[in-house]
Amino acid sequence: MEMKMYSYIALLVPAVLLFSSLQVDGAEWSYVIGEENGPDNWGTVFPDYCSKSKQSPINIVSESAEHRNIGDFTLVGFGSTAPTDARMKAENNGHTVEVELAGGDYLVSEGGLSAAYKAVQFHFHWGNVNTVGSEHTVDGKQYPAEVHIVCYNTEEQSLTDAAGEEDGLTVLGFLIDIQDEDNPAFEPLFDAFSGIQFHGDHVDLATPLIFGDMFPSDLSSFYRYSGSLTTPTCNEVVVWNVFTNPILISQAQMDMFRSLNQNGLGDAVNETYVDTFRPVQPLNGRTVYLNDLDAPPSGSGSFISPLTLGSVVTFVLATVLLK
Ligand SMILES: [Zn+2]
Incomplete structure (x- = not known):
């Protein structure tokens, strides 16, 4: 039993390293299809999870999504001002640009979540042309980029513990599309890009990004499903x-992502990142829900909510009494 437990913990280590924001070994896996460690071989190279049946990302079929009143999120720290002590550190980690939330409380709760979740980092996935880039697709449409805000369940002692639990993490995923104007909310991040041109570079943002300015105004409409990390160990x-x-940025801002190098400073050849996304994975019978505040509550077995049932009883009683 002890041995088994030990192996289980050992399996979690790569994921923990990944989410610790600091120690990622860029040599272990790649996004290049056909490469030995590329996404089509992750299931073989990382068989413990990457070959399982609840993998992410997925193609979301909007017509098949079950409408449920999951409820709105309660967000702390994601408004129009940064939380007290907010501090953000950007890093070029060899797979993506990742921003560690190094100070301040960013909390997500409600919205059908079983607990409060604490955001620890966000990172981006993008393509070399605008027709590819996002990880999730909607009705087969892939967006130019996607941002993931990674949060862990505060009922767990740590991120390490949470990465081993079924509902240990929640990710706020936003598709990113192109608009004519720059999105000023991204300025603190793009201002830091000169300091993270190469793998291993990291820099503190001069001021924290303000999520409330970066997010679309309506956050009540979202798809919900159970899945996985989209990078090994999945x-x-x-x-x-x-x-x-979607979140909207300009073409010039999109091109900033494409200017980053995946190699280290001083390497013989400079290589910019190419298509930093995992292809969509089979749904395998999972249900995708769409939060719809007019639909029955989440988890309700029937389509009659307690409120509706109460109204029916009242109506019947009233009808009887009036006769
Ligand atoms: Zn991601």
Whole structure:
């Protein structure tokens, strides 16, 4: 039993390293299809999770999504001002640009979540052209980029513990599309890009990003399903939220992502990142829900909510009494 437990913990270590924001070994896996460690071989190279049946990302079929009144999120720290002591550190980690939330409380609760979740980092996935880039697709449409805000269940002692639990993590996922104007909310991040041109570079943002300015105004419309990390070791521990309204940035801002190098400073050849996304995975019978505040409550076995049932009883009583 002890041996088994030990192996289990050992399996979690790569994911923990990944989410610790600091120690990622860029040599272990790649996004290049056909490469030995590329996404089509992750299931073989990382068989413990990457070959399982609840993997992410997925293609969301909007017509098949079950409408449920999951409820709105309660967000702390994501408004129009940064929380006290907010501090953000950007890093080029060899797979993506990742921003660690190094100070301040960013909390997500309600919205059908079983607990409060604490955001620890966000990172981006993008393509080399605008027709590819996002991880999730909607009705087969892939967006130019996607941002993931990674949060862990505060009922667990740590991120490490949470990465081993079924509902240990929740990710706020936003598709990113192109608009004519720059999105000023991203300025603190793009201002830092000169300091993270190469793998291993990291820099403190001069001021924290203000999520309230970055997010679309309506956060009540989102898809919800159970899935996994989209990078090895692909742990199936993520309650996914993919918002239906995209975040908008300009083409010039999109091109900033494409200017980053995946190699270290001083390497013989400079290589910019190419298509930093995992292809969509089979749904395998999972249900995708769409938060719809007019639909029956989440988890309700029937389509009659207690309120509706109460109204029916009142109506019947009233009818009887009036006769
Ligand atoms: Zn991601």
